[in-house]
Amino acid sequence: MTKAKENENKIIAQRYSQALMELAEEDLTKEDIFSQISDIQTSVNNSEDLQKIMFSPVVSDDEKKNLITNIFSKTINQTILNFLKLLIDKDRFNIFNSIVKEYRSEINKEKGLLDIKVTSAIELNDNEKAMVKVKLEKTLNKKIELEWGVNSDIIGGLIFETNDNIIDCSLQHKLQEIKKEIMI
Numbered sequence: 483m484t485k486a487k488e489n490e491n492k493i494i495a496q497r498y499s500q501a502l503m504e505l506a507e508e509d510l511t512k513e514d515i516f517s518q519i520s521d522i523q524t525s526v527n528n529s530e531d532l533q534k535i536m537f538s539p540v541v542s543d544d545e546k547k548n549l550i551t552n553i554f555s556k557t558i559n560q561t562i563l564n565f566l567k568l569l570i571d572k573d574r575f576n577i578f579n580s581i582v583k584e585y586r587s588e589i590n591k592e593k594g595l596l597d598i599k600v601t602s603a604i605e606l607n608d609n610e611k612a613m614v615k616v617k618l619e620k621t622l623n624k625k626i627e628l629e630w631g632v633n634s635d636i637i638g639g640l641i642f643e644t645n646d647n648i649i650d651c652s653l654q655h656k657l658q659e660i661k662k663e664i665m666i
Contacts, residue, residue: 495580498569502585505561512589516582518558522566523582525553536575546570586627596624601631601641603652614640 502519506512526532535541535549547567555563569575587597600614611630618626633641636652643649 491577491580492584494574495577495584498574498577498581499584499588502565502581503588505565510559510561512592514559515562516585516589518562519578519582519585522554522558522562523579526578543570546575590627594625596622596626596644597629598626599629599631599643601633601636601643601652603632603634603636603638605632606630618642 502515503512506515510518526536532549532553536546547570550566550570551563554566566575566578569578569581590597598618606614611628615626615628618628636654637657638653639651639656641648641650641652641655
């Protein structure tokens with residue numbers, strides 16, 4: 483996906499997230515909405531069959547909406563179900579994960595938490611993750627919410643992403659910087 487398309491999807495996801503925030507004021511608490519959309523996200527992400535159907539251009543919107551209704555109608559609020567159907571109608575279900583991420587970010591912002599994605603070359607254990615969190619909170623003087631990722635291409639070190647800021651402390655980045663200096 484191109485950077486321009488990624489930015490466009492982020493903007494669209496922010497708008498839908500904002501709509502969900504407004505729904506919270508009418509019908510449900512923000513935490514209830516987050517809980518329900520997180521459960522849906524987990525269900526979809528953990529089911530390859532469900533993903534194939536929901537992202538297939540061959541399957542009609544009506545079939546997708548019926549499937550969503552059959553799966554989730556007993557466990558989620560009708561407002562959330564209607565929201566999912568709207569995403570299907572508008573051909574936006576493909577950005578559902580981004581909508582959930584933006585919604586979580588909005589809730590955390592209200593709570594004074596900063597969302598940071600941390601990418602490492604290898605999977606960190608719980609102790610290492612806790613140490614990184616404590617160090618970041620102390621350095622930034624803020625409470626933070628961390629999302630963890632692994633990318634072996636960075637060789638070593640960590641990459642920190644928050645909003646549109648990236649701090650690249652990876653070995654790969656440092657090697658690229660050295661290469662640039664040598665080439666000059």
